[in-house]
Amino acid sequence: MENPISFHFNLAVDYINRGALGAASNLFYRTIMLDPNHYQSWVSLIFGLGIMKETGDQQILLARYAKRELPYVKELIGSALSAYKHNPKALMEWLRLYSERAEEKDREMLGHIIADIGQMMAKNAERIHAGNNPDKESSEPPSLDEIAEHKIYLDWIPEKKPEEIYDLIEPLLDLPQSVDMAIRMLTYFPGLRAEKMLRRICRSEETSNKSKTRALIALHWHGATGNAKLIKFGDSFVVNLQKPEPKLGHHLPxxxxxxxxxxxxxxxxxxxxxxxxxxxxxxxxxxxxxxxxxxxxxxxxxxxxxxxxxxxxxxxxxxxxxxxxxxxxxxxxxxxxxxxxxxxxxxxxxxxxxxxxxxxxxxxxxxxxxxxxxxLLLKDASEPSGEPEEDSEEDEDLEEGSTEDSTEGSTDSK
Structure with a gap:
């Protein structure tokens, strides 16, 4: 019988291969819960967050990784350079800490990068001081220790039951100012109830066009199957969630x-x-x-x-x-x-x-x-969208057809 660690990790890799980054993130996190030293899950989760453009969460996971006695993985250096590019102080801390476990040939390279960052920070400090800009001097960015203590949505997994998470998120979907945050939360918690919420957003007359696309991306990242109905510009589109055209994600066409x-x-x-x-x-x-x-x-x-x-x-x-x-x-x-x-x-x-x-x-x-x-309008008014019934037969069929590959089981297993 396959042990739980291998089961969760292998299932996560399968989701990655299908483009289901949200479901994979959930499972990589669960693997880390089962074995905090399973560095492959740490690295995979960090890379996945980078693809999802979740820079803040990626910073937190990189900080936690560097502070633990986990193996040196050279490819993480590129992730750190990208994630911390607007916080050179934290980047230098991360590189110094990480270089302690690096191979000799890489340690010299990291030393040069650290020196370059130090020179850049010194020049910036001189420029700010010369410009008499006290506001910029006082706005100190967070340190690596502070970043590592920040919470990510995946930290809810050991703290809350799935239904508690959904109960927390669902009311936020009805508020224009919080709908995008709610969609982002749902991305990490696949399941039938989450899928229904996201499908409802895709065909909502009140929701902005951008939020509808974000909900569609979240469905794709859940590994949901079948088609999704998208209402925009007074027209109805049907999108194949397994092979969407155009492609869905945060990388530009x-x-x-x-x-x-x-x-x-x-x-x-x-x-x-x-x-x-x-x-x-x-x-x-x-x-x-x-x-x-x-x-x-x-x-x-x-x-x-x-x-x-x-x-x-x-x-x-x-x-x-x-x-x-x-x-x-x-x-x-x-x-x-x-x-x-x-x-x-x-x-x-x-x-x-x-x-x-x-x-x-x-x-x-x-x-x-x-x-x-x-x-670029802050509020893009939804155009007339026909008459999509919230619980139409077509949508019920789509949702039923998509549960076969749902990760509800993995989300509910605590």
Whole structure:
């Protein structure tokens, strides 16, 4: 008979292979509860949180991992560099602590990274002091010890029964200001009741378009099977939860990633960082993207707010309009001019405002700008959505068909 640790871990890996990141996270956490030294579950959970863009939770798990006597896994360094990039103090603490268990060849490399971070922190402190900005000096980021003590939603597993968790979450789904937080909570607790709640959000007339897409992603990450009905723009869409098209997740569609790369390339040309005749390259997989060397040169000099804001705008666009994905690549210059115009307006809130001449909004650029801006509205009113019955036969059939592979059993086992 398979022991519980192997059972939970192997089932989690199976869910990962199916793209069910929420169900897998639940099971990896349960494996850690059974064996706190099962480092494969720690590492898998940390990597999964990175894919899910749960940076805060990833920081907490990385801090807990570093503070325990767990094996050195080189790949975690990349996760830490990404997760703590806005908290260099915690990053340096993590690297110092983690380097103690590193192999000799990696210890030297980590020493160089720590030294570079120290120099960067010293320069930032000098700049803040020179600018007489006491507010920035007093806003001390949390230390690694403090981060490790923070709670994540998965910490509810040993503290609450599944029905108690669902009772806590369900009322939050009815409030516009808390629905996204509730969906995020549900992501980690798959089960039939959670699935019904998420399906109800997908076809709700009151819920925003972005929240509906987030609920759809949560269903996919639960490993739910069958189809889900999505009501948007006065139309009804049917999405295959096992093989959704377009893909569901927090990674941008290829066309949207290409537009972000176009912005980087435009900036590189405008600032003389790269030659003016260079274009986006076509990768072996057919994607239009920046070349590796181009990216490294540009990212070393560009204001990081620009690519971060561009990616954020395109993610909001994806969430609002899914499953409709604009064919951006065919008119990428017009889309790029539209996105640059929005970034220029955003930059008024940055320390380094926009100072580059913008391309003119020619052709369809103006309409494309309005299309992007609509996705950025804080309250995107739901369009008329037909008459989806909350407990229609079709939806009951979908829910019944999806329970076969539900992780309700693993969620309920305490």
């Amino acid at each position: 290829d066309a949207y990633s290409a537009l972000v790369d176009w912005v980087l390339l435009w900036w590189g040309k405008a600032n003389g960082v790269i030659e003016g005749d260079q274009q986006l390259e076509t990768s072996p997989s057919g994607k239009l993207e920046l070349g590796k060397e181009q990216r490294q040169v540009i990212e070393s000099q560009i204001n990081p707010n620009i690519p971060a804001a561009a990616e954020s705008i395109m993610r909001e666009t994806y969430l609002h309009y899914y499953p409709r994905i604009a064919p951006i690549v065919n008119e990428i210059d017009e889309w790029g001019a539209a996105l640059l115009n929005i970034l220029s307006a955003f930059s008024q809130n940055w320390e380094e405002p926009w100072k580059f001449p913008l391309p003119e909004l020619q052709g369809g650029s103006g309409l494309k700008r309005e299309w992007l801006l609509k996705a």
